[in-house]
Amino acid sequence: MYNFEFEKPSTIADAVSALGGEDAQALGGGQTLIPTLKQRLAAPSTLVSLGGIPDMQGVCIEDDGSVAIGGATTHATVASEAASNYPALAALAGQIGDPAVRNRGTIGGSLANNDPAACYPAGALASGATIITNTRQIAADDFFEGMFTTALDEGEIITSVNFPVPQAASYQKFLQPASRFALVGVYLARFADGVRVAVTGASEDGVFRWSEAEEALNKEFRQDALTGLNINPANMIGDLHGSKEYRAHLVSVMTKRAIEACM
Amino acid sequence: MPKDSGIGASSKRREDVRFLTGAGNYTDDINVHGQAYVHFLRSDIAHGRIKSIDTSAAEGMPGVVKVFTGKDFEGVGGMPCGWEVTDKHGAPMQEPPHPILAQGKVRHVGDPIAAVVADSLEQARDAAEVIDLDIEELPAVMNMKAAAQDGSTLVHDDLKNNICYDWQLGETDDAKVDEVFANAAHVTTLDLVNNRLVANPMEPRVAVGEYKRGTDEYTLFTTSQNPHVIRLLMCAFVLGLPEHKVCVVAPDVGGGFGTKIFHYAEEAFCTFAAKACNRPVKWTSSRSEAFMSDAHGRDHVSKIELALDADNNFIGLRTNTYANLGAYLSTFSSSVPTWLHGTLMAGNYKTPVIQVNVKAMFTNTVPVDAYRGAGRPEATYQLERVVDKAARELGVDPIALRRQNFVTQFPYDTPVALTYDTGDYNGTMDKLEAAADLAGFAARRAQSEANGKLRGLGVNCYIEACGIAPSNIVGMLGARAGLYDAATVRVNATGSISVMVGAHSHGQGHETAFPQVVADMIGIDESMVEIVHGDTSKIPFGMGTYGSRSLAVCGSAMVKATEKVIEKAKRIAAHLLEASEADIELKDGQFSVAGTDKSVAWGDVTLTAYVPHNYPLEVEPGLEETAFYDPANFTFPAGAYACEVEVDPETGQVTIEAFTAADDFGNIVNPMIVDGQVHGGIGQGIGQALLENCAYDENGQLLSASFMDYAMPRADDVPFYGVDHSSQTPCTHNPLGVKGCGEAGAIGSPPAVVNAVLDALNSGGKAVDHIDMPVSPSRVWAAMNS
Amino acid sequence: MTKVSMTVNGKTVSGDVEGRTLLSGFLRDHLNLTGTHVGCDTAQCGACVVHVNGEAVKSCNMLALEADGADVGTIEGQANADGSLNVIQQAFQDHHGLQCGFCTPGMVMSAAALLKENPRPTEAEVRKYLEGNLCRCTGYHNIVKAIMAASGQDVSSIAAE
Structure with a gap:
């Protein structure tokens, strides 16, 4: 690792201020960033830990029933504290990494990184979540801009994420056998006004909504609604863990399983 | 009925206590006063011709002790191969040099090009980043079948082709084999791949080289399955050092699975650099580095x-x-x-x-x-x-x-x-x-x-x-080493026993299982027997642990040495019991005279061996025996x-x-x-x-x-x-x-x-x-x- | 250099570290607590698992400065007060849950965290919880068995003693 200064502010304002420094970078749980630093693939002058800001911690239920999660809330906390109000999201959080990683990794860090095989982007996109930063609110549909790319500006911090709670939802994750990220992950959320299907792990462009599946399910929410629908393998990721065709196939299978789980 | 001690018993492992309490002593836990750290600059391309390496900027970086390249090892031997295979035409295999640091070409991703020794690892990495490399990339030879064709790019320019050997075993008459297949009622054919694997013991490799100027002695601490083999290869073939001036220590080793048998360039480098830098030099592999440097x-x-x-x-x-x-x-x-x-x-x-x-x-x-x-x-x-x-x-x-x-x-x-x-x-x-x-x-x-x-x-x-x-057989087949093993059974005056073995335990539980054998043979408690391994200054020249050999080969040496100990102890007992040696029996740690109630305890005999006041004059004092065992x-x-x-x-x-x-x-x-x-x-x-x-x-x-x-x-x-x-x-x-x-x-x-x-x-x-x-x-x- | 202080195995400790100093490095190099091992650089192997404020974390994937003020537990602090092996450690020895010993500290620390939140885990729950702890020696058989035994379950029917 290159050396860096370390700051751990206790307010969002102080964090924003610290991140204004040249080459300063935010540190969530560090579960992706620290391995990246070890490879010397990043050289921040200052790492600004977001782990000491009480306002960015925890899960709470808003008056409208939505679930608001502080940006620095760990996956383990979401897995336990969101379980009663939004069990599918809690289940997703409980499938990220491993127990020790879940005790450090945060929702804000995951969303800001937007790894194409991460779980949270699928949950946020399918839930129609709102990503709340120190300056604005960004709809999930506008937030994810492709592999490792988001709508966040330099120095902008995800302070919390607001998840509307669907009538039913399910996250179906097929493991990449080595990293245990998603080879393909499908998050299906069924709201009163429609179904949203988000797919992670599969596409060269990162998380995406499978709109054809959504249309079919909006017509009729049944197990065989996907019959005849196929994902075009051309835009899928093909690597040593699975071909493009295999990933495209898995998107269908995982979506079917998510439908079944929501029946 | 399961036994509760000795051969056949599921004795709990004594080594577990230190591993379970964080008290193990793995190579990376060893830090020698004044040590510097080495970082290897490794090739990020598979194949290329080195046109120039400029280390001048690196040498001026903070904390840098010395920067090494292949030039520093001209005249130093390369990493040897321990087995010469003869091809089916009777010719020896093609055996290209394997330099410690790349000379002329880089030949795989991870091939070490330069080594920076610095006060800290991060300083060494910083300096490695400013080494200026000019490497002309060459086509990578990857597909084995294509590599065997005439005209393929050569991995080694001095070899006639990329085939190390074309070897055959069994029936040499192709016509006879063809005939068997021609006459078969059924032939089943299968094309298959045995996938390339990485052993990945959980402990990455580590080497710490130390040199004492006053005595001209070297110590290498290393993650090895066979410290004597490392010492022999490194001294005789790579660095040209006298073996008696070099000690190789393989302490607790976190798994091997074969990949820690081999003598690696990093071991020779740390030993060499310790003298060249006049400081201990430590290398700890990262996992990423292990993937491209472990065999x-x-x-x-x-x-x-x-x-x-x-x-x-x-x-x-x-x-x-x-x-x-x-x-x-x-x-x-x-x-x-x-x-x-x-x-x-x-x-x-x-x-x-x-x-x-x-x-x-x-x-x-x-x-x-x-x-x-x-x-x-x-x-x-x-x-x-x-x-x-x-x-x-x-x-x-x-x-x-x-x-x-x-x-x-x-x-x-x-x-x-x-x-x-x-x-x-x-x-x-x-x-x-x-x-x-x-x-x-x-x-x-x-x-x-x-x-x-x-x-x-x-x-x-x-x-x-x-x-x-069997050394004689493997010698005929091309092995450049014997594959016996050795054990020394040292009985202490009070009857406890230290057994110095050539085998190395890196998970196999020798420290528990080997004493079961010795204790069983003598009839004493297992806790009275301790195994010493992994340090060439303490153990007899043994070949280490691989090929499921430890108990079959080194264990046999231990049995032979224990038999010698018992034989000598019986002579002492016979003297003490005023009986004929032929009448002495050993059971449950007691020497007795057959057919009588006269007996003397193991501990009394061992004490007598070291305090030989009442002693058979024709017998040497002491009770320590070594055996080498070469399997049949x-x-x-x-x-x-x-x-x-x-x-x-x-x-x-x-x-x-x-x-x-x-x-x-x-x-x-x-x-x-x-x-x-x-x-x-x-x-x-x-x-x-x-x-x-x-x-x-x-x-x-x-x-x-x-x-x-x-x-x-x-x-x-x-x-x-x-x-x-x-x-x-x-x-x-x-x-x-x-x-x-x-x-x-x-x-x-x-x-x-x-x-x-x-x-x-x-x-x-x-x-x-x-x-x-x-x-x-x-x-x-x-x-x-x- | 920045001063960092924490409680490690019940003792208050402090040291001067760089921003980039990892918790594993602080434990191993500054405190000489070398029972915490480093087996990878991608937060996969779990040999470095320690407890920070009671939770299992990968100490090679956490900055030492992030643990400032924290209560840290390592393998060196797991034995009973009289030095004897604790229930989990003893179960690992009794059931041969370790071979080379390198992954063992992380396994024991993860097992302790598991049994704290789930005192009687099923086989599947143990296996799932160990997702972040690699062992190359045991094929996991005796590790899983040891953890179930440590939870007070009868493991005598599980194949192979």
Whole structure:
């Protein structure tokens, strides 16, 4: 690792201020960033830990029933504290990494990184979540801009994420056998006004909504609604863990399983 | 009735206490006062010509002690290969130099180009970043078959081609082999790949070199399975140092699996640099570095053909294998595809005509060498896959086909140079059928099918040659070392015993199992015996631990030395008891005179040996004996394994539902440890079969370069295993009758898994006759849909 | 250099560290607590698992400064007060749950965290929880068995003693 200064502010304002420094970078749980630093693939002058800001911690239920999660809330906390109000999201959080990683990794860090095989982007996109930063609110549909790319500006911090709670939802994750990220992950959320299907792990462009599946399910929410629908393998990721065709196939299978789980 | 101590008892491991409390002493836990750290600048391309290396900027960086390049090692020997293979025309293998730091060319991603020694590791890394390299990239030689063609780019410009050797074993008359196949009632042919693996012991490699100017002495602390071998190779072939001035210490070592047998450039570098820098020099491999610098395993591409007569007797076997050696010859690499592989192609079967052909190839990849099983898994996998395929083609029961062709008379001379001393393959198969409840498989399959899953059963046999090895035989075959081992039994005055052994324990539990033997022989408590290993300044010259040899070879030396101790102690006892030596008996730690009630305790005799006041004058004082043991033959553990899998027909996901091993290891000293060895081997075998794949792209870039892409088996990838080792035909030629158990699981399990997957697919109406390992969901799905 | 203070195995400790100093490095190099091992650089292997404020974390994937003020537990602090092995450690020895010992500290620390939140885990729950701890020696059989035994369950029916 290159050396860096370390700051751990206790307010969002102080964090924003610290991140204004040249080459300063935010540190969530560090579960992706620290391995990246070890490879010397990043050289921040200052790492600004977001782990000491009480306002960015925890899960709470808003008056409208939505679930608001502080940006620095760990996956383990979401897995336990969101379980009663939004069990599918809690289940997703409980499938990220491993127990020790879940005790450090945060929702804000995951969303800001937007790894194409991460779980949270699928949950946020399918839930129609709102990503709340120190300056604005960004709809999930506008937030994810492709592999490792988001709508966040330099120095902008995800302070919390607001998840509307669907009538039913399910996250179906097929493991990449080595990293245990998603080879393909499908998050299906069924709201009163429609179904949203988000797919992670599969596409060269990162998380995406499978709109054809959504249309079919909006017509009729049944197990065989996907019959005849196929994902075009051309835009899928093909690597040593699975071909493009295999990933495209898995998107269908995982979506079917998510439908079944929501029946 | 299980014993509670001595040979046959599941004594709890004494070494566990330190490991469980964080008190182990691994090489990276060792820090020598004043040490500097080395960082190796490694090639990020697979093949290139070094035009210039400018280290001047690096030398001026903060904390830098010295920067080394290949030039600093001109005139210094390269890393040696310990086994000269003779090709089928009688010519020696092509043996290119393997410099400590690259000279002239880089030949694989990870090939070390320069080394920066600095006050801190981060400073060394900083400085390495400003080394100015001019390297002309050359085409990467990756495909073994293409590399064998005339006109291929050469990995080594000074060699005539990329073929290290073209080797053959068994029937040399091609016409005779052709005739057997021409006359066969049925021929089964299979093309397959034995996937390249990375051993990945959980402890990455570490080396700390130290030099004492006052005495001109070196110490190398290193993560090694065989410290004396390292010292010999490094002193005699690489650095030209006198062995008596060099001490090699391998303290607690966190797993080896073969990959810590070899003498590595980093070890020689740290030893060399300690003197050149006049400071201790430490290197700790990161896992990422391990992926591109630890010797890899397997990587064979084979075609195997099995000829059967009209009664389904095996009448001929022919294999053609391309074996990847990587860019350089690692220490024992040349022996793996040949004498550790071709010799095992008979398997458990009495096939009369066998021809094994192996072309060993240089490619622009990390060197390949022994990994748990080393050649024997490659042989077993080919043979047990082709037998399974033959059974399917012929519509016969795969177990019955195997039984029909088993060797049943011992000793048995195979057509591929081995003599099996003993075994009972039918008896072991009987044990397997019972332990795995094969009779209940149909019901389990029905249950799986009711749940929408395909269930398959895979069975296979294996035999391995262990207890490596008779020095006279391996010498004839090209080994440049003897493969005996040694033990010194030092009895202390108060009767406790230190046993200095050449074997090295890095998980095998020698510190517990070896004392069980000595204590049993004398009749004293195990706690009175302590094992000393891993330090060339303390132990006799031994060859270390690999090839499932520790107990069979070093243990035999220990038995011989203990016998000498007992013999001498009896002479002392006879003197004390005023009896004839011939009448002295030793039982439960008491020397007694046969037929009388006169006796003297072990401790009184040992005290007398060191306080020889009342003593036989013709006997030397003291009680310490050393024995070297060179085995008369290999040992031949054998077994039969069964795997049951479920396949998800929608995703191709394979889950291991049951795995049962029936092994014949001969006699067993500590059943608990033996079971553990089998468990671990099966875990690695399942890893090879389902998960692990060291993959390169066509440019020689390593795709699986970390645990993010190299799939290691995890706890939820495997089930509880059933292990049965009640089939026991003791080895006929070593004193304990033991055969070795360390590699069996890794040798025997991959074909069982793959056979099971294919059985599942075929039961579901998918006529798939082969899938290469790892049998990943993606590959299963593709096979089902092709 | 920045001063960092924490409680490690019940003792208050402090040291001057760089921003980039990892918790594993602080434990090993500054405190000489070398029982915590480093087996990878991608947060996969779990040999470095320690407890921070009672939770299992990968100490090679956490900055030492992030643990400032924290209560840290390592393998060196796991034995009973009289030095004897604790229930989990003893179960690992009794059931041969370790071979080379390198992954063992992380396994024991993960097992302790598991049994704290789930005192009687099923086999599947143990295997799932160990997702972040690699062992290359045991094939996991005896590790799973040891953890179930440590939870007070009868493991005598599990194949192979």
